[in-house]
Amino acid sequence: MKIENIDIEATIEKAQALVREDKELSAATRSMFEILILIITLLANRLNLNSTNSSKPPSSDPNRKKRLNRKAGKKAGGQKGHVGTTLKQVDKPDSLKVINVDRRKLPAGKYRQVGFECRQVFDIDISRIVTEYRAQILENENGNRFVASFPEGVTKAVQYGTGVKAHSVYMSQFQLIPYNRIRDYFADQLHLPVSEGSIFNFNQEAFELLGGFENRVKTELASSDIAHADETGVNIGGKRRWLHCMSNEDWTFYGVHEKRGTIAMNDMGILPFFKGTLCHDHWKPYYKYDCAHALCNAHHLRELTRAYEQDGQQWAKKLKNLLETINRQVTGAGGTLDTHESQKYRQKYRAILKQGEIECPEPVKSENGKRGRVKKTKSRNLLERLKAYEQYTLRFMDNKHIPFSNNLGESDIRMTKVQQKISGCFRSVNGARIFCRVRSYLSTCRKQGVKSSRALDLLFNGKLPEFMM
Numbered sequence: 001m002k003i004e005n006i007d008i009e010a011t012i013e014k015a016q017a018l019v020r021e022d023k024e025l026s027a028a029t030r031s032m033f034e035i036l037i038l039i040i041t042l043l044a045n046r047l048n049l050n051s052t053n054s055s056k057p058p059s060s061d062p063n064r065k066k067r068l069n070r071k072a073g074k075k076a077g078g079q080k081g082h083v084g085t086t087l088k089q090v091d092k093p094d095s096l097k098v099i100n101v102d103r104r105k106l107p108a109g110k111y112r113q114v115g116f117e118c119r120q121v122f123d124i125d126i127s128r129i130v131t132e133y134r135a136q137i138l139e140n141e142n143g144n145r146f147v148a149s150f151p152e153g154v155t156k157a158v159q160y161g162t163g164v165k166a167h168s169v170y171m172s173q174f175q176l177i178p179y180n181r182i183r184d185y186f187a188d189q190l191h192l193p194v195s196e197g198s199i200f201n202f203n204q205e206a207f208e209l210l211g212g213f214e215n216r217v218k219t220e221l222a223s224s225d226i227a228h229a230d231e232t233g234v235n236i237g238g239k240r241r242w243l244h245c246m247s248n249e250d251w252t253f254y255g256v257h258e259k260r261g262t263i264a265m266n267d268m269g270i271l272p273f274f275k276g277t278l279c280h281d282h283w284k285p286y287y288k289y290d291c292a293h294a295l296c297n298a299h300h301l302r303e304l305t306r307a308y309e310q311d312g313q314q315w316a317k318k319l320k321n322l323l324e325t326i327n328r329q330v331t332g333a334g335g336t337l338d339t340h341e342s343q344k345y346r347q348k349y350r351a352i353l354k355q356g357e358i359e360c361p362e363p364v365k366s367e368n369g370k371r372g373r374v375k376k377t378k379s380r381n382l383l384e385r386l387k388a389y390e391q392y393t394l395r396f397m398d399n400k401h402i403p404f405s406n407n408l409g410e411s412d413i414r415m416t417k418v419q420q421k422i423s424g425c426f427r428s429v430n431g432a433r434i435f436c437r438v439r440s441y442l443s444t445c446r447k448q449g450v451k452s453s454r455a456l457d458l459l460f461n462g463k464l465p466e467f468m469m
Contacts, residue, residue, distance in 0.1 A: 008044045012037060012040065012041055012044075015033075015037055016037060019033045019034065019037075049306070052302060087122060089118070089120045093120060098116075126190060127190070128190045128191055128192050129161075129163075133150055133151065133154055135148040135149070135150055136148045160198065160202075162457070162460035162461050163457070164186075164192070164194065164202075165202045165205065165206075165456075165460045166453065166456035166457045166459070166460045167453075167456075168182060168186075168194065168202045168203075169202050169203055169206050169438065169456050170453050170456050171185070172199060172203055173203065173206075173435060173439055174439075174442050176415070176418060176419050176422050176423075178422065178423060179196040179199050179200065180196060182194070182199055183195065183196055183199065200431075203431075204430075204434060205460075206434070206438050206441075206456070206459060206460070207433070207434040207437050209459055209460070210437050210440075210441050210459070213437075213441055213444075213464075213468065214440065216468065217251050217252070217253050217440060217444060218253060218268070218269055218270050220250070221246050221247070221248065221251050221253055221270050221274070222269075222270050222271075222273040222274050223273075224248050224251070224274075224276055225276040225277065225401060226248055226249075226276055226277050226279065226401050226402060227247065227248050227270075227274060227276060227277075227278055227279070228245075228246070228247050228248065228278075228279045228280070228406055228408045228409030229244075229245070229246050229271070229278055229279070229280045229286060229409055230244075230245050230280065230406065230409040230410055230413045231243065231245065231260060231283070232245075232417060234256065234416070234425075234426065234432065235420065235425035235426070236256070236425060236426045236427075236428065236429055236431075236432050237425065237426070237427060237428060238425065239258075241257065241258050241429075241432070242256070242258070242259065242260040243255070243256050243413070243416050243432070243436065244256075244257065244264060244265065244268060245409060245412050245413040245416075246268075246270050246271070246409075247408060247409060247412045247443070249408070249447065250444070250447050250448060251444050251447070252412050252439075252440050252443035252444050252447065253268075253270065253440050254413075254435075254436035254437070254440045255268045255436055256429070256432040256433060256436050260285075261285040262285045262288055265285065265289075271286075271289045271291075274289065274291050275290070276291060276292065277291065277292040277293065277294050277395070277399070277401075277402055278293055279293075279294045279296065279402070279403065279405075279406045279409060280293070280294075280295070280296065280406060280409070281295070281296045281299050281406055282295050282296070282299070282385065292395075293392045293395075294392055294395045294402045294403075295389060295392045295393050295395075295406075296405045296406035296407075296409075296410075297323055297393065297396070297405050298404075298405035298406065298407060298410075299406075300320075300323060300382075300386065300393065301320055301323060303378075303382050304316040304319055304320040304323075304382070306378070307378065311360075311377065311378070313356070313359060313360055313379050314355075314359060315352050315353070315355045315356035315360070315383070316379065316382070318352045318355070319349070319353070319356075319386070322345070322349060326345050326394070326397060327396075327404045329341070329345075330396060330397055330404070334400065335400025335401075336397065336398060336399060337397050337398070342394075342397045342398055345394070345397065346390070346394060349390065350390070353383060353386060353387050356383045357383070360377070360379050360380050360383055361380075362376070362380065363377075363380070415439070416435075416439070441455065441459070442455060442456075448465065448467040450465045450467070
């Protein structure tokens with residue numbers, strides 16, 4: 001690795017040799033130099049890391065340039081066949097205003113109406129609606145009174161309607177707007193006093209109404225053929241906790257736990273019963289479950305890029321190009337390769353790793369009598385992993401339902417990181433659980449073609465989307 005034409009690795013190796021050869025150094029001084037060299041090595045390895053060769057997000061890239069995602073030869077903008085969003089006139093406008101010609105400005109003569117030229121203006125009306133229910137009271141000749149029944153849910157002299165609740169939860173849990181800004185929105189736009197405590201209560205009510213949904217989503221995921229898993233750290237009341245996600249094309253589950261490993265996964269009650277193929281990023285606890293596995297090749301591509309750019313590993317560059325080629329071939333073939341093509345690429349895969357064994361050999365144990373395992377480089381660890389887990393790495397070639405990467409799982413968990421950026425943390429475990437369950441419902445509804453606002457309207461009106469029936 002070079003920084004401003006300085007070979008960092010060569011410099012570090014030279015410093016280590018000088019420390020070893022200097023016999024006059026005391027044991028304490030030698031240990032101090034070894035620690036300093038280790039720290040410098042760790043910091044130097046971080047300098048050239050970015051979103052293309054590590055798990056760092058693109059937003060952390062220094063002086064990053066916006067990449068154009070359009071393919072070569074295509075013009076900017078929507079392509080042919082793309083269904084766009086265009087404002088069109090409607091047949092039944094909400095209000096109609098007729099503009100008559102000022103006849104005083106016309107030349108003298110007789111005129112008759114022959115039609116209209118129409119133009120429509122689309123606007124919004126943000127307003128508060130107060131509905132007063134008056135229950136009739138009847139009294140008979142004996143003085144007995146009979147009061148009409150109020151509609152179900154109307155229990156207080158003054159209360160918020162389901163529309164306010166659904167809109168509040170939508171802004172809080174889907175748009176991730178902080179409570180105080182939701183309060184200001186209701187006060188400024190709707191002249192409606194809604195406290196932060198009421199907003200929390202609306203979220204709590206949604207959480208309780210979704211108890212049945214959470215059981216359903218766990219059952220659906222546990223019995224599915226393909227599932228994606230990922231986890232990320234969250235801050236709850238200043239303490240490190242873990243948010244776990246399991247999902248597929250139709251269902252999403254989020255759960256928060258103080259643990260990251262199998263204890264948390266067992267408590268959530270999905271993976272212990274899952275027998276399909278689990279896509280993940282090679283985190284070891286996933287292998288403890290009795291199911292098939294498929295590894296995320298997006299992670300592999302980044303790690304291979306790092307191995308080539310920082311460690312100069314030529315095999316890594318070749319394998320990265322091979323995986324990208326296989327992915328294109330699989331996509332072009334409709335999602336799976338025939339046996340001959342699959343075997344051909346497996347042979348190429350193994351040949352490159354064999355070259356890697358020569359280029360990046362296993363470190364030899366030193367003869368100074370030190371106990372324990374010999375430290376391996378990141379490139380060597382990657383090489384051994386790709387060799388040992390070939391079946392899981394290349395499983396996408398032979399099954400059209402298994403994707404090239406775990407992008408679905410990472411995409412599903414991404415908005416939880418956005419929530420942490422906006423709010424910084426969850427105030428309590430209860431607040432985190434509310435977020436997870438409501439967000440599970442909204443994510444699932446969007447996958448099923450139900451808009452989030454509609455999903456919440458149904459929820460607070462005691463109904464369920466059709467896919468839940």
